[in-house]
Amino acid sequence: MNPKDPKEKEEFSRLIKKAGAKVAKTVTAEIIDAYCDYLKDYPLDLIERAINQAYRDRDQDDIWLKTQIVTSLEIEQAAKAIIEDEGRMEHAKCSKCNGMAWIVAERKDGSIVAHPCECLYNRAVDALQKKSRTRKDRDNDRYMKVIARSYEAYQKR
Ligand SMILES: [Zn+2]
Numbered sequence: 723m724n725p726k727d728p729k730e731k732e733e734f735s736r737l738i739k740k741a742g743a744k745v746a747k748t749v750t751a752e753i754i755d756a757y758c759d760y761l762k763d764y765p766l767d768l769i770e771r772a773i774n775q776a777y778r779d780r781d782q783d784d785i786w787l788k789t790q791i792v793t794s795l796e797i798e799q800a801a802k803a804i805i806e807d808e809g810r811m812e813h814a815k816c817s818k819c820n821g822m823a824w825i826v827a828e829r830k831d832g833s834i835v836a837h838p839c840e841c842l843y844n845r846a847v848d849a850l851q852k853k854s855r856t857r858k859d860r861d862n863d864r865y866m867k868v869i870a871r872s873y874e875a876y877q878k879r
Pocket residue numbers: 813816817818819820821822823824839840841842
């Protein structure tokens with residue numbers, strides 16, 4: 723999300739106020755700013771899903787926890803888990819690699835080589851083109867570049 727965009731900031735405030743309302747807590751502008759500072763690398767729709775997921779992930783028998791608003795850290799952890807789950811689901815749908823993301827092939831000399839599947843290559847290209855980037859994406863860039871190069875080299879061979 724872009725905190726400098728008034729519309730996005732307002733939508734973000736609404737989400738945090740709603741998260742507070744769930745546990746009968748009023749959130750101040752300072753609290754919203756602190757959440758915003760922590761979560762600004764994530765898109766709004768993901769933050770909304772992550773808030774709900776973070777509440778579900780909690781120990782439901784903990785009565786004290788039921789009175790507390792989800793922290794920015796809990797929301798971030800839920801967001802990361804959602805991103806990872808969806809990545810796995812995308813591979814799982816692929817029939818070329820059966821969800822393995824890598825394909826093992828035999829070279830002419832009989833040796834074995836593993837190359838990235840098209841689905842992994844497409845994800846690498848998407849990741850490298852994405853505009854709103856999380857810290858995690860940036861950490862991942864080096865790996866994604868290796869996958870893209872490896873795939874292209876295999877196709878040219
Ligand atoms: Zn695949």
